[in-house]
Amino acid sequence: xxxxxxxFTTLAQKxxxxxxxxxxxxxxxxxxxxxxxxxxxxxxxDVVELGVPFSDxxxxxxxxxxxxxxxxxxxxxxxxxxxxxxxxxxxxxxxPIVVMTYLNPVExxxxxxxxxxxxxxxxxxxxxxxxxxxxxxxxxMAAERNGLDVIRLVAPSTSDDRxxxxxxxxxxxxxxxxxxxxxxxxEGLPExxxxxxxxxTSSTSLPVALGFGVSKPEHARTAFEAGAAxxxxxxxxxxxxxxxxxxxxxxxxxxxxxxxxxxxxxxRR
Numbered sequence: 001x002x003x004x005x006x007x008f009t010t011l012a013q014k015x016x017x018x019x020x021x022x023x024x025x026x027x028x029x030x031x032x033x034x035x036x037x038x039x040x041x042x043x044x045x046d047v048v049e050l051g052v053p054f055s056d057x058x059x060x061x062x063x064x065x066x067x068x069x070x071x072x073x074x075x076x077x078x079x080x081x082x083x084x085x086x087x088x089x090x091x092x093x094x095x096p097i098v099v100m101t102y103l104n105p106v107e108x109x110x111x112x113x114x115x116x117x118x119x120x121x122x123x124x125x126x127x128x129x130x131x132x133x134x135x136x137x138x139x140x141m142a143a144e145r146n147g148l149d150v151i152r153l154v155a156p157s158t159s160d161d162r163x164x165x166x167x168x169x170x171x172x173x174x175x176x177x178x179x180x181x182x183x184x185x186x187e188g189l190p191e192x193x194x195x196x197x198x199x200x201t202s203s204t205s206l207p208v209a210l211g212f213g214v215s216k217p218e219h220a221r222t223a224f225e226a227g228a229a230x231x232x233x234x235x236x237x238x239x240x241x242x243x244x245x246x247x248x249x250x251x252x253x254x255x256x257x258x259x260x261x262x263x264x265x266x267x268r269r
Contacts, residue, residue, distance in 0.1 A: 003124050004096040004149050004172040007046055008207040008229055017266035018046040018173075018230030019220070020209055021237055021259065022100065024067035025050055025084050026076030028241070032248070034087050036241065036255065041093050043256040044263025048093075049127070049232060052081050052101035059102075059129045063235040066242075078105040082121040089122035098125035098151055098172070106139070115142040125149035125172045133166055140169065151175050154200055156192035167204035175232065176200050178212045189219050194226045201227045217265035224266050233262060 001009070011018055021040045025033050037048055053071040057064065078101075085097060099118055106114045106128060118126060126148050131139065136150070143150045149172030154163050156179065167174050178193035193210060200208045210223040211232030220231045240258055244251040 002096075002147070002149050002172060004047060004098070007096055008173060011046060012207075012229065015268035017220070017224040017228065018207070018209060019044050019259065019263045019266055020047045020049055020098075020211075020230055020232040021045050022049040022051055022064075022211075022232060022234030024053060024064060024071055024234075024238070025081045026053055026071030026074060027067040027238070028070065029074065030076070030080065030084055030087075033084055034091060035248075035252065037088055037093060038091060039252050039256050040237075040259050041095050043259035045095055045259060046230065046263075047096045047098060049098050049100050049234070050081065050084070050123075051234075052078055052099060052105055054102045054105060056104075057102065061235060063238050067238050078109060079117075082117045085118070085121040085123050096124040097122065098127055098149070099123050100127045100129065103128050103131045111139050112142045112145075115139070115146045115148055119146035119148055123148065125151050127151040127153070127175065129153060133169060136169070149173075153177055154196065155179075156190075156196050160199065160203075163199060164203050167200065167206065170204070170206055173207040173209050173229065174200055174204055176208050176210045176228070178210055178214070189213065189222055193223065197223060197226045197228050217261045220262050220265040230266065231262070 023037055053068040053076055057068055126143055140150055151172050152166045152170035153175045154166055155177040176196050179190040207229030209230040209232055210228045214231045214233045215236035223231050240254050241251040244254055
């Protein structure tokens with residue numbers, strides 16, 4: 001059983017859901033990334049999604065696009081994500097870490113090398129957001145050789161038949177995209193979110209985590225009560241620390257307080 005699977009199993013036994021914050025590697029500097037993940041891990045994060053900056057992030061909205069641009073403009077490169085992972089493990093972070101990336105950086109490095117370096121530096125899973133199921137065979141084999149889970153995306157527009165095919169090839173957990181759109185903060189969960197959770201959970205025994213637009217504790221609570229095993233949050237966290245970028249201590253305190261509230265919402269009443 002992988003570290004991701006063990007985490008979800010333990011949480012389910014406790015009647016709790018997984019809080020999965022997204023962190024863009026290199027935004028505000030690599031040192032900030034490490035400190036941010038450490039703070040989140042101490043404040044309620046059960047799994048961490050570490051994003052690889054990319055110049056054409058078609059699945060992401062303005063907030064995450066901005067984080068990626070800041071990282072790239074500061075000189076962060078794909079290979080640096082492995083050093084970040086190694087530093088996180090050396091600093092004592094034990095939570096599973098899933099690397100989120102687009103396909104281009106993986107192919108440019110080479111699928112086998114990318115997966116080998118990801119595993120050897122302490123990564124647990126891989127989410128390639130623009131890789132179609134039909135073209136994922138090479139990556140699937142490389143991930144399996146290196147003990148990595150492959151996280152799959154399903155969306156409201158995914159037909160029932162295709163959804164079953166996608167989740168049959170997933171390991172670790174299934175990522176349910178709440179809306180046909182891009183990442184970003186939203187006032188409420190889209191109407192498409194809860195039906196997708198029900199469709200996904202009825203099609204797989206894997207945990208299902210809801211993302212895209214999850215940005216408040218009440219969003220997390222609603223998704224959890226609808227059957228999601230966890231939630232993924234990114235844009236709201238970036239907004240929190242960017243609004244306090246002149247005071248790193250204040251930024252970390254605000255992130256910690258928000259993470260604690262998100263985690264508290266993912267517990268059975």
